[in-house]
Amino acid sequence: MKISIITVVYNGAKTIRTCIDSVLKQDYHDLEYIIIDGGSTDGTQEVIRSYGSRIQKFVSEKDHGIYDAMNKGIKIATGELIGIINADDFYVTETVLTEAANAVEQLNADACYADLEYVDSENTGLVKRKWKSGSYQKGAFLNGWMPPHPTFFIKKSLYERYGVFRLDLGSAADYELMLRMIHKYKASMAYVPKVWIRMRTGGVSNSNFKNRLKANKNDRKAWIINDLNPKFYTLLLKPLRKIFQFF
Numbered sequence: 609m610k611i612s613i614i615t616v617v618y619n620g621a622k623t624i625r626t627c628i629d630s631v632l633k634q635d636y637h638d639l640e641y642i643i644i645d646g647g648s649t650d651g652t653q654e655v656i657r658s659y660g661s662r663i664q665k666f667v668s669e670k671d672h673g674i675y676d677a678m679n680k681g682i683k684i685a686t687g688e689l690i691g692i693i694n695a696d697d698f699y700v701t702e703t704v705l706t707e708a709a710n711a712v713e714q715l716n717a718d719a720c721y722a723d724l725e726y727v728d729s730e731n732t733g734l735v736k737r738k739w740k741s742g743s744y745q746k747g748a749f750l751n752g753w754m755p756p757h758p759t760f761f762i763k764k765s766l767y768e769r770y771g772v773f774r775l776d777l778g779s780a781a782d783y784e785l786m787l788r789m790i791h792k793y794k795a796s797m798a799y800v801p802k803v804w805i806r807m808r809t810g811g812v813s814n815s816n817f818k819n820r821l822k823a824n825k826n827d828r829k830a831w832i833i834n835d836l837n838p839k840f841y842t843l844l845l846k847p848l849r850k851i852f853q854f855f
Contacts, residue, residue, distance in 0.1 A: 609687075704804045744797040750791075752842055
Protein backbone atom coordinates (compact mmCIF):
# COMPACT_ATOMS: atom_id res chain seq x y z
CA MET A 609 0.00 0.00 0.00
CA LYS A 610 1.42 3.32 -1.07
CA ILE A 611 1.43 6.09 1.55
CA SER A 612 1.52 9.79 0.71
CA ILE A 613 2.87 12.13 3.39
CA ILE A 614 2.10 15.82 3.06
CA THR A 615 3.99 18.62 4.79
CA VAL A 616 2.76 22.20 4.54
CA VAL A 617 5.07 25.05 5.45
CA TYR A 618 5.52 28.79 5.32
CA ASN A 619 8.78 30.31 6.54
CA GLY A 620 9.70 27.24 8.56
CA ALA A 621 13.44 27.12 7.92
CA LYS A 622 14.21 26.66 11.63
CA THR A 623 12.29 23.39 11.99
CA ILE A 624 11.54 21.84 8.64
CA ARG A 625 14.80 19.90 8.32
CA THR A 626 13.95 17.91 11.45
CA CYS A 627 10.50 17.20 10.02
CA ILE A 628 11.82 16.12 6.61
CA ASP A 629 14.52 13.90 8.11
CA SER A 630 11.95 12.12 10.28
CA VAL A 631 9.89 11.33 7.18
CA LEU A 632 12.80 10.23 4.98
CA LYS A 633 14.21 7.98 7.71
CA GLN A 634 11.04 5.88 7.80
CA ASP A 635 11.61 2.19 7.10
CA TYR A 636 8.49 2.05 4.92
CA HIS A 637 9.58 2.36 1.30
CA ASP A 638 6.34 2.67 -0.69
CA LEU A 639 6.29 6.35 0.18
CA GLU A 640 5.43 9.51 -1.70
CA TYR A 641 6.55 12.70 0.06
CA ILE A 642 4.84 15.95 -0.88
CA ILE A 643 5.75 19.40 0.42
CA ILE A 644 3.49 22.40 -0.17
CA ASP A 645 5.19 25.72 0.56
CA GLY A 646 3.32 29.01 0.74
CA GLY A 647 6.08 31.00 -0.93
CA SER A 648 8.60 31.14 1.91
CA THR A 649 11.27 33.83 1.95
CA ASP A 650 13.40 32.71 4.92
CA GLY A 651 15.44 29.94 3.29
CA THR A 652 12.81 27.22 3.63
CA GLN A 653 12.75 26.57 -0.12
CA GLU A 654 16.51 26.15 -0.22
CA VAL A 655 16.36 23.58 2.60
CA ILE A 656 13.68 21.61 0.75
CA ARG A 657 15.50 21.70 -2.59
CA SER A 658 18.68 20.40 -0.91
CA TYR A 659 16.98 16.98 -0.64
CA GLY A 660 16.58 16.74 -4.41
CA SER A 661 14.49 13.86 -5.75
CA ARG A 662 14.02 12.33 -2.29
CA ILE A 663 11.04 14.68 -2.04
CA GLN A 664 8.86 13.51 -4.89
CA LYS A 665 6.61 16.57 -5.20
CA PHE A 666 7.39 20.14 -4.16
CA VAL A 667 5.04 23.06 -4.81
CA SER A 668 5.80 26.64 -3.75
CA GLU A 669 3.15 29.27 -4.36
CA LYS A 670 0.85 31.58 -2.45
CA ASP A 671 -2.14 29.94 -0.82
CA HIS A 672 -5.12 30.77 1.36
CA GLY A 673 -3.70 29.33 4.55
CA ILE A 674 -2.60 26.02 5.99
CA TYR A 675 -5.74 24.06 5.10
CA ASP A 676 -5.75 25.31 1.52
CA ALA A 677 -2.17 24.03 1.29
CA MET A 678 -3.23 20.67 2.74
CA ASN A 679 -6.00 20.41 0.17
CA LYS A 680 -3.47 21.04 -2.61
CA GLY A 681 -1.36 18.18 -1.29
CA ILE A 682 -4.34 15.83 -1.03
CA LYS A 683 -5.34 16.64 -4.61
CA ILE A 684 -1.97 15.64 -6.07
CA ALA A 685 -1.33 12.70 -3.73
CA THR A 686 -1.29 9.29 -5.41
CA GLY A 687 -1.05 7.11 -2.30
CA GLU A 688 -3.89 4.97 -1.03
CA LEU A 689 -3.28 6.22 2.51
CA ILE A 690 -2.54 9.88 3.34
CA GLY A 691 -0.88 11.36 6.41
CA ILE A 692 -0.16 15.01 7.13
CA ILE A 693 2.78 16.24 9.20
CA ASN A 694 3.45 19.94 9.69
CA ALA A 695 6.87 21.56 9.51
CA ASP A 696 7.06 22.02 13.30
CA ASP A 697 6.37 18.34 13.98
CA PHE A 698 8.39 15.17 13.58
CA TYR A 699 7.96 11.41 13.78
CA VAL A 700 9.35 9.90 16.96
CA THR A 701 10.53 6.60 15.47
CA GLU A 702 11.43 5.20 12.06
CA THR A 703 8.55 2.70 12.11
CA VAL A 704 5.53 5.03 12.17
CA LEU A 705 4.49 4.48 8.55
CA THR A 706 4.96 0.71 8.80
CA GLU A 707 2.77 0.66 11.91
CA ALA A 708 0.13 2.82 10.20
CA ALA A 709 0.03 0.58 7.14
CA ASN A 710 -0.14 -2.57 9.27
CA ALA A 711 -2.96 -1.16 11.40
CA VAL A 712 -5.07 -0.25 8.38
CA GLU A 713 -4.41 -3.48 6.49
CA GLN A 714 -4.76 -5.92 9.39
CA LEU A 715 -8.03 -4.42 10.62
CA ASN A 716 -9.29 -3.49 7.14
CA ALA A 717 -9.77 0.04 8.47
CA ASP A 718 -10.40 3.32 6.67
CA ALA A 719 -8.11 5.29 8.97
CA CYS A 720 -5.73 5.02 11.89
CA TYR A 721 -4.27 7.25 14.59
CA ALA A 722 -1.97 7.11 17.61
CA ASP A 723 -0.68 9.24 20.50
CA LEU A 724 1.16 12.56 20.48
CA GLU A 725 3.52 14.50 22.73
CA TYR A 726 3.83 18.28 22.95
CA VAL A 727 7.43 19.33 23.43
CA ASP A 728 9.30 22.54 24.13
CA SER A 729 9.81 24.59 20.97
CA GLU A 730 13.57 24.74 21.52
CA ASN A 731 14.33 21.64 23.58
CA THR A 732 12.34 18.94 21.79
CA GLY A 733 13.41 16.37 24.36
CA LEU A 734 11.37 18.18 27.02
CA VAL A 735 7.83 16.79 26.99
CA LYS A 736 5.22 19.25 28.28
CA ARG A 737 1.96 17.47 27.50
CA LYS A 738 0.96 13.95 26.50
CA TRP A 739 -2.09 13.27 24.35
CA LYS A 740 -3.06 9.65 24.91
CA SER A 741 -5.87 9.10 22.42
CA GLY A 742 -7.40 5.81 23.51
CA SER A 743 -9.48 3.49 21.36
CA TYR A 744 -12.36 5.04 19.49
CA GLN A 745 -15.81 4.27 20.80
CA LYS A 746 -18.99 5.04 18.86
CA GLY A 747 -20.30 8.45 19.87
CA ALA A 748 -17.00 9.55 21.42
CA PHE A 749 -17.14 12.93 19.69
CA LEU A 750 -20.24 13.71 21.76
CA ASN A 751 -18.03 13.46 24.85
CA GLY A 752 -15.45 15.91 23.52
CA TRP A 753 -13.10 13.26 22.11
CA MET A 754 -11.02 13.64 18.99
CA PRO A 755 -7.77 12.02 17.82
CA PRO A 756 -4.65 14.17 17.40
CA HIS A 757 -4.76 15.21 13.76
CA PRO A 758 -0.98 14.94 13.09
CA THR A 759 -1.21 11.21 13.89
CA PHE A 760 -4.26 10.71 11.68
CA PHE A 761 -3.91 8.67 8.46
CA ILE A 762 -6.93 8.17 6.21
CA LYS A 763 -7.50 6.60 2.81
CA LYS A 764 -7.61 9.01 -0.12
CA SER A 765 -10.84 7.41 -1.27
CA LEU A 766 -12.61 8.94 1.74
CA TYR A 767 -11.36 12.42 0.84
CA GLU A 768 -12.68 11.81 -2.66
CA ARG A 769 -16.03 10.60 -1.34
CA TYR A 770 -16.64 13.00 1.55
CA GLY A 771 -14.53 16.05 0.78
CA VAL A 772 -11.41 17.78 2.06
CA PHE A 773 -10.75 20.58 4.56
CA ARG A 774 -13.17 23.49 4.75
CA LEU A 775 -11.43 26.86 4.61
CA ASP A 776 -14.13 28.75 6.51
CA LEU A 777 -13.51 27.11 9.90
CA GLY A 778 -10.10 28.49 10.84
CA SER A 779 -8.14 26.27 13.21
CA ALA A 780 -11.20 24.01 13.67
CA ALA A 781 -10.90 22.70 10.09
CA ASP A 782 -9.11 19.53 11.20
CA TYR A 783 -11.71 18.93 13.94
CA GLU A 784 -14.54 19.34 11.43
CA LEU A 785 -12.91 16.98 8.94
CA MET A 786 -12.45 14.23 11.51
CA LEU A 787 -15.93 14.80 12.92
CA ARG A 788 -17.30 14.42 9.39
CA MET A 789 -15.25 11.37 8.47
CA ILE A 790 -15.51 9.47 11.76
CA HIS A 791 -18.70 10.53 13.53
CA LYS A 792 -20.94 11.36 10.56
CA TYR A 793 -19.78 8.94 7.88
CA LYS A 794 -18.58 6.18 10.24
CA ALA A 795 -15.06 5.68 8.90
CA SER A 796 -13.65 2.55 10.52
CA MET A 797 -10.75 3.31 12.83
CA ALA A 798 -7.60 1.59 14.05
CA TYR A 799 -5.79 2.88 17.14
CA VAL A 800 -2.08 2.25 17.69
CA PRO A 801 -1.22 2.91 21.37
CA LYS A 802 2.18 4.44 20.67
CA VAL A 803 3.56 7.97 20.41
CA TRP A 804 3.98 8.71 16.72
CA ILE A 805 4.43 12.48 16.71
CA ARG A 806 6.18 15.13 18.73
CA MET A 807 4.73 18.60 18.25
CA ARG A 808 6.38 21.84 19.28
CA THR A 809 4.19 23.94 21.57
CA GLY A 810 2.58 27.15 20.37
CA GLY A 811 -0.56 26.15 18.42
CA VAL A 812 -2.68 29.04 17.14
CA SER A 813 -6.03 27.87 18.49
CA ASN A 814 -4.71 27.66 22.07
CA SER A 815 -2.34 30.63 22.12
CA ASN A 816 -4.70 32.92 24.04
CA PHE A 817 -8.21 33.14 25.45
CA LYS A 818 -9.56 35.07 22.47
CA ASN A 819 -8.33 32.43 20.03
CA ARG A 820 -9.78 29.66 22.21
CA LEU A 821 -13.20 31.33 22.13
CA LYS A 822 -12.98 31.66 18.35
CA ALA A 823 -11.97 28.00 18.04
CA ASN A 824 -14.89 26.96 20.25
CA LYS A 825 -17.29 28.93 18.02
CA ASN A 826 -15.91 27.15 14.96
CA ASP A 827 -16.16 23.79 16.75
CA ARG A 828 -19.88 24.45 17.18
CA LYS A 829 -20.16 25.45 13.54
CA ALA A 830 -18.55 22.11 12.58
CA TRP A 831 -21.54 20.27 14.05
CA ILE A 832 -24.10 22.60 12.49
CA ILE A 833 -22.78 22.40 8.92
CA ASN A 834 -22.84 18.60 9.14
CA ASP A 835 -26.46 18.56 10.39
CA LEU A 836 -25.29 17.01 13.65
CA ASN A 837 -26.50 17.75 17.17
CA PRO A 838 -23.92 17.85 19.97
CA LYS A 839 -24.90 17.36 23.61
CA PHE A 840 -25.06 20.49 25.74
CA TYR A 841 -21.75 19.48 27.33
CA THR A 842 -19.89 18.35 24.17
CA LEU A 843 -18.06 21.59 23.43
CA LEU A 844 -17.27 22.15 27.11
CA LEU A 845 -15.65 18.74 27.45
CA LYS A 846 -13.48 19.15 24.37
CA PRO A 847 -11.11 21.79 25.87
CA LEU A 848 -11.42 20.31 29.37
CA ARG A 849 -9.97 17.03 28.12
CA LYS A 850 -6.70 18.85 27.49
CA ILE A 851 -6.21 19.39 31.23
CA PHE A 852 -5.46 15.69 31.67
CA GLN A 853 -2.68 15.92 29.04
CA PHE A 854 -0.51 17.72 31.61
CA PHE A 855 -0.48 14.76 34.04
